Amino acid sequence: MLLRVCCGVLAILFGQSYAQVPSIPVDLITQHVAQPHIAQWLLRLHQSSQQQSYVGTFEVTAGQAKSAARIWHVCEGTQQIERVDALSGIPRTTFRRNDQVMTYFPEDRVVVAEKRASLGIFTNLINRADVSIARFYQLQASEGELVAGLRADVVELLPRDHWRFSYRVWTEQISGLVLKLQTLDSEKRVLEQAAFSDLQLAQPLSWGKLNAMMGNTAGFVVKQTELISTTADKEGWRLKTMVPGFKTMSCVKRQDHVKGIKASPLQWVLSDGLASVSLFIEPYDAARHAQQSHDQMAFGATHMQSRRLGHWWLTVVGEVPQHTLQMLAQSLERKK
Structure with missing residues (x-):
């Protein structure tokens, strides 16, 4: 259970990357933000995840448990590819090229191939701003901070009812890239934190090299998992x-x-x-x-x-x- 949950949290942010996305004016980030504005802010987060390359170490803390991974992410036009090396738990390397995912388990000499929908920072934010989100959350700005040596804006997404948790989000000031995310309960206690401990933006990484690594199954048994809609x-x-x-x-x-x-x-x-x-x-x-x-x-x-x-x-x-x-x-x- 521990491994599955930690991997799931890591997967939420695997799609992030660096991009020069126009900033949202600070006066739009208020406690009672209008419906389109919270959607614009969320859309900016999503857009910043799909346009350039980065390499960094990503850490997740949930209670006393911690997990970490090293991530290389490359964008080429609308295409994305990444490599994720687990730094804790079962040794494994996961490659994702758009919706194609291959996870290598070196100790067992097995690779599991499957299809997954591309994941952004939030599940429902695909290619448009969903104005209905503002019916259930409100934005509240806090003072900026440094995360992984980068200047970040900080906002809280506060629920308007008791059916959901709060979120505290740190975004890189220029790009809108999510650097850190906390999930909070009704008492504002941190339930879970996911953050980059180090991050290098706009790195000249090679799509071709990662693509070749992803397809190199020599010496591994390939096992397929198929999802039927x-x-x-x-x-x-x-x-x-x-x-x-x-x-x-x-x-x-x-x-x-x-x-x-x-x-x-x-x-x-x-x-x-x-x-x-x-x-x-x-x-x-x-x-x-x-x-x-x-x-x-x-x-x-x-x-x-x-x-x-x-x-x-x-x-x-x-x-x-x-x-x-x-x-x-x-x-x-x-x-x-």
């Missing part, structure tokens, strides 16, 4: 009540050739544009699930709940409070 409705599921602001982002079934599993959990992903929640639905297996009934866990900002639904087993995971997960878990039902 579907919908919750098509699979026979619905939510009686949706958490305000959350929308369906994707729904997939995983064809896992690594373990030879023919059927695997359905993953239904919801997001409010900042936070995300995944509902994993699979057939109930007494041998595996009997000891997990109504289980709850928390690791940093990531919370989890599980419960039985007749012949099915539900696991809900997300960067939201436990009561938000509980609402979704209780609202899920099988269509008649």
